[in-house]
Amino acid sequence: MSRSTPVMPGWMALLVVVPLVAIPPAARAATTVPLSRPLRLIVPYVPGGGTDTVARLIAPALGEAVGQTVVVDNRPGGSSTIATQLVARAAPDGQTIGISDAAFVTNPSLFDKLPYDTLRDLVPIAIVSSGSMLLVVHPTLPAKSVKDLIALAKSQPGKLTYGTAGNGTATHLAGEQLRWVAQIDIQHIPYKGAGQSITELLGGHISMAFTSPSTAKAHVASGRLRALAVTSAKRNAAIPDVLTFIEAGLAKVDTQTLTPLFAPAGISPQFVAGINAAVMRATGAGELRERFQSLGYDNETNTPAEAATRIRTEIEKWRNIIKSSGARAHGA
Numbered sequence: 001m002s003r004s005t006p007v008m009p010g011w012m013a014l015l016v017v018v019p020l021v022a023i024p025p026a027a028r029a030a031t032t033v034p035l036s037r038p039l040r041l042i043v044p045y046v047p048g049g050g051t052d053t054v055a056r057l058i059a060p061a062l063g064e065a066v067g068q069t070v071v072v073d074n075r076p077g078g079s080s081t082i083a084t085q086l087v088a089r090a091a092p093d094g095q096t097i098g099i100s101d102a103a104f105v106t107n108p109s110l111f112d113k114l115p116y117d118t119l120r121d122l123v124p125i126a127i128v129s130s131g132s133m134l135l136v137v138h139p140t141l142p143a144k145s146v147k148d149l150i151a152l153a154k155s156q157p158g159k160l161t162y163g164t165a166g167n168g169t170a171t172h173l174a175g176e177q178l179r180w181v182a183q184i185d186i187q188h189i190p191y192k193g194a195g196q197s198i199t200e201l202l203g204g205h206i207s208m209a210f211t212s213p214s215t216a217k218a219h220v221a222s223g224r225l226r227a228l229a230v231t232s233a234k235r236n237a238a239i240p241d242v243l244t245f246i247e248a249g250l251a252k253v254d255t256q257t258l259t260p261l262f263a264p265a266g267i268s269p270q271f272v273a274g275i276n277a278a279v280m281r282a283t284g285a286g287e288l289r290e291r292f293q294s295l296g297y298d299n300e301t302n303t304p305a306e307a308a309t310r311i312r313t314e315i316e317k318w319r320n321i322i323k324s325s326g327a328r329a330h331g332a
Helices: 050-066 078-088 103-110 146-155 170-182 194-202 213-222 269-284 286-294 304-325
Strands: 014-018 039-043 070-074 096-099 122-131 134-137 161-164 187-190 208-211 226-230 259-264 297-299
Touching: 039 050, 039 078, 050 070, 050 096, 050 122, 050 259, 050 269, 050 286, 078 096, 078 103, 078 122, 078 259, 096 122, 103 170, 103 259, 103 304, 122 269, 122 304, 134 213, 146 226, 161 170, 161 194, 170 187, 170 208, 170 304, 194 208, 194 213, 208 213, 213 226, 259 269, 269 286, 269 304, 286 297
Parallel strands: 039 070, 039 096, 161 187, 161 208
Antiparallel strands: 014 070, 096 259, 122 259, 122 297, 134 208, 134 226
């Protein structure tokens, strides 16, 4: 089968070829390891999700950097471990790289044993983007601020509930971080997806949930949900009137949905530097930066070394929270 022929999603991976297109000069960067065949970019989820969208947005910059087309290879399953393992076991020749989300830094603690060592078998190229989480409550809940919510939770231990997209997901761990930092007893209600948890919250069946600002914006504007705080360091452009957790007095509630780009261990440092430069220049340009913001993401600026340091810090941070909560990945 030709690489340009899409494989139907389902049990098989979906391969999509992103052609090499013209990139503005400011976004160009050449590696010292030109490739002789298309670059394979492995995505751990089905097409259409946030991580897949970011992958396809940066694919032209990757293609420009290596002088080849980019094959976006969707390999869902195993809470992202199937795709990440493929990258870890790939030859370190620059032909295969991967992209992920917050699971990259939480899976080392959510699983007793992974089929790869995140820090030993993989080399961070860049953190492409990050997304904040918004805490929303049902409007009937007598809490108009984070301070009110904490007081209410402490007055009714175990009575307030928070819905999530499932065990071990970013929305679950954001709730656990809130519980851990605020020292409150709130009950976790896992659902089969983020959409279901928000539907249940809108119906008044649960007390609160963490979600993306873009997902909740319309519900907050209509009064069907009340926004209390956002986890980013700065206020979110989509909901500028909502406080950050820093402003609300809980600076350590800082869950971010990072999007790391990585390669197999042993990869050429020159290749890593070239790819990093290409992605950073592309995502820093106006059009792509605005596209990220419309999706609820912020572009990040970092070197490979800075990305590696942040990933190590995030792994350790989540290790403590996950151990305290007893959270497990689905199927772990």
